[in-house]
Amino acid sequence: KVTSLWVKNPLPGPKGWPIIGCLFEIEPNRLHFSFDRWANKFGPLMLCRTPTANMVVISCPRMAKKAFTDKSYSNVLNDRPDIFFAKYIMDNAKGVIFSKYGESWSHLRKIMYKGLAMYGDGVHRFETLAAKELERLRQSIIDQVDRDFDPTETLSRSVANVIVILLTGSMVDESDSELIWKYNNSVNDTVIVTTEVMLTMFPFLRFMPVETGRRYRRTIDAKKKLLGKFFILQKETYTPGLERGLVDVLFKLQEQENRNGGKKWLTDSQIKAFIQDVIFAGIITTRNGILCILLVLLRHHECIDGIYEEIVKVVGLDRYPSVQDRSSMPYTEAVILEALRYITHAPIGVPHCATKDVEFEGYTIPKHATILINIWTIHHDPAIWGDPWTFRPERFLDENGELLPAEHTLRQSVMTFGSGKRNCIGENMARSRFFLFVTTLIQKFDLLPPEVGTLPSDDPRTFIPGASLRPQYFKMRANPR
Numbered sequence: 043k044v045t046s047l048w049v050k051n052p053l054p055g056p057k058g059w060p061i062i063g064c065l066f067e068i069e070p071n072r073l074h075f076s077f078d079r080w081a082n083k084f085g086p087l088m089l090c091r092t093p094t095a096n097m098v099v100i101s102c103p104r105m106a107k108k109a110f111t112d113k114s115y116s117n118v119l120n121d122r123p124d125i126f127f128a129k130y131i132m133d134n135a136k137g138v139i140f141s142k143y144g145e146s147w148s149h150l151r152k153i154m155y156k157g158l159a160m161y162g163d164g165v166h167r168f169e170t171l172a173a174k175e176l177e178r179l180r181q182s183i184i185d186q187v188d189r190d191f192d193p194t195e196t197l198s199r200s201v202a203n204v205i206v207i208l209l210t211g212s213m214v215d216e217s218d219s220e221l222i223w224k225y226n227n228s229v230n231d232t233v234i235v236t237t238e239v240m241l242t243m244f245p246f247l248r249f250m251p252v253e254t255g256r257r258y259r260r261t262i263d264a265k266k267k268l269l270g271k272f273f274i275l276q277k278e279t280y281t282p283g284l285e286r287g288l289v290d291v292l293f294k295l296q297e298q299e300n301r302n303g304g305k306k307w308l309t310d311s312q313i314k315a316f317i318q319d320v321i322f323a324g325i326i327t328t329r330n331g332i333l334c335i336l337l338v339l340l341r342h343h344e345c346i347d348g349i350y351e352e353i354v355k356v357v358g359l360d361r362y363p364s365v366q367d368r369s370s371m372p373y374t375e376a377v378i379l380e381a382l383r384y385i386t387h388a389p390i391g392v393p394h395c396a397t398k399d400v401e402f403e404g405y406t407i408p409k410h411a412t413i414l415i416n417i418w419t420i421h422h423d424p425a426i427w428g429d430p431w432t433f434r435p436e437r438f439l440d441e442n443g444e445l446l447p448a449e450h451t452l453r454q455s456v457m458t459f460g461s462g463k464r465n466c467i468g469e470n471m472a473r474s475r476f477f478l479f480v481t482t483l484i485q486k487f488d489l490l491p492p493e494v495g496t497l498p499s500d501d502p503r504t505f506i507p508g509a510s511l512r513p514q515y516f517k518m519r520a521n522p523r
């Protein structure tokens with residue numbers, strides 16, 4: 043859709059060239075580097091033009107909060123842009139993540155929110171099964187003690203398992219795991235900026251024998267297989283009254299809608315998009331997140347020692363850490379918060395879109411502009427953090443070692459999961475998984491760098507871009523305590 047830039051109060055930003063705008067000045071797939079450079083020059087609110095989108099970039103926590111939470115703006119700035127990925131891969135944006143702002147999105151979001159909060163009997167069943175998964179994780183690490191190992195494989199399976207338990211109520215087998223990772227890896231290749239821009243500009247490329255087209259077709263193929271298992275088979279084996287997981291709960295709600303007549307929110311394609319949302323947004327982000335945290339901890343062994351000390355004090359060595367322990371373990375929580383800030387897993391979040399021209403902070407945000415929170419710059423702004431490139435969990439603790447209150451400016455400036463009405467629904471789930479994975483490992487093992495070779499840098503500027511940042515390949519050691 044065309045964005046008119048002939049507005050009353052135009053935003054500052056790099057000038058670029060006619061038609062192509064700043065296309066050749068942007069670091070492909072590392073937009074956050076370019077935005078960071080420009081934010082320093084043009085300030086916390088700027089506009090950057092490209093042939094496929096005019097991007098308004100917000101690089102200040104106060105403005106991000108105002109834009110996406112404040113009533114005067116939030117109804118205008120919480121839409122999602124029409125992107126190729128949403129249209130062709132996520133079933134015409136029928137799920138939650140890429141859905142247009144409106145009733146259907148709001149309805150599905152509520153269902154997903156409740157589902158992830160795992161109300162009712164589900165909570166107990168989910169946590170019991172998820173605990174079994176943690177036991178399996180530990181066992182697979184025990185099998186690898188006394189040698190350097192790559193944690194990716196083990197973590198990939200464990201994280202996928204937790205999400206699949208949530209969706210279907212049962213653990214993944216080898217073939218499920220393969221389906222999930224084929225889907226996640228091909229989505230990860232398709233969602234990157236260069237592929238997205240090429241396919242938006244030249245949609246016919248999806249049929250052509252070129253790499254961009256092959257990526258698209260691989261994703262569609264992986265999606266078909268994934269939904270064959272998690273939608274078709276799940277529906278065929280669903281017994282009303284015996285809901286096994288979140289997908290069955292959706293079938294139940296769908297049946298209720300059909301019985302009651304009236305508006306149908308849960309069509310089959312909405313349920314399919316919902317399943318893809320959870321698998322795409324929940325698995326690769328969490329797996330990459332834990333890998334990044336592990337690497338940072340391996341490079342800051344004093345944090346591993348601090349977490350272990352807290353585990354001994356609060357949990358002991360005989361039972362598993364649980365989500366309830368989080369509130370009694372401020373140091374561990376501070377380490378995770380600092381990791382969320384320092385790493386900044388999704389550096390520019392998920393794009394928003396303006397539904398009409400709106401006056402904001404003295405400038406006009408034009409209709410159809412894509413709006414991005416420059417989380418990367420916010421998280422590394424020396425004016426907020428003083429020493430942003432130092433990993434220092436203590437910044438989130440007060441003089442008594444307690445976690446700063448949630449309203450504290452520093453905590454309010456951590457925006458890893460976005461801000462406002464479209465913030466990440468999976469935040470609690472992701473944070474509790476980070477906590478459980480890290481503490482479950484540290485309780486039983488001392489985590490160490492590999493004996494052969496060296497660890498890569500834990501500086502997030504060296505991390506690999508994709509749906510979320512991922513560290514360079516590394517191996518590690520786990521010595522039983």
Ligand code: HEM
Nearest residue numbers: 139323324327331387391392459460461464465466468472
């Ligand atoms: C490290 C892990 C994760 C990170 C860094 C992350 C980050 C984000 C970000 C930045 C957004 C965009 C917020 C906005 O538009 O302002 C988002 C949206 C979303 N996330 Fe996550 N996320 C993570 C894990 C998860 C998990 C585990 C789930 C679900 C199981 C999930 C589900 C979603 C959904 C459904 C949305 C779209 C919300 C909407 O548009 O209304 N995410 N996430």
